[in-house]
Amino acid sequence: MRRLKCLTGSVLLAATLAATPADAGFRSPESLVRNVYAHYGKGSAELSGGLPRDAETTRQFFDPSLRAAWSAPHDQPYDFLVQSPTWRLGAISIAILRKQFDRTYVTVTFDNQGRAVVLNFIVVNGPEGWVISDVESPHDSLRLFLAQFKR
Secondary structure: HHHHHHHHHHHHHHHHHOOOOOOOOEOOOOHHHHHHHHHHOOOOOOOOOOOOOOOOHHHHHHHHHHHHHHHOOOOOOEEEOEEEEOEEOOEEEEEEEEEEEEEEEEEEEEEEOOOOOEEEEEEEEEEEEEEEEEOOOOOOEEHHHHHHOOO
């Protein structure tokens, strides 16, 4: 009988986990940013394609106001998230810069082929978890960049 209860509990737990929206958002701002850069691997664009633009990935990483812009066709000269058309990323440093109202600003620094890159991710915690609202470089923002190179 004990084995049956344990098995029933495991089935209920699995069913509950399958029903939660785990495929959208992340549990912390740091986790969100780490998962963005996991798509850039330790190699070049030929070995890792960067953050995909498919509907599932877009829903998982971006807030609703940025999803259409990320997944729309673009003629961009470089990948905004690594500030280059190619990449070979060094160690990535992630730090919470500040929390302001419903937004958290996360500073990300890394080396891309010998060039230091600093980006500020603006993330929000919605019903599905942490997602990207915008990303700022010293000269631009992801929203403006995507609008500029939209086909």
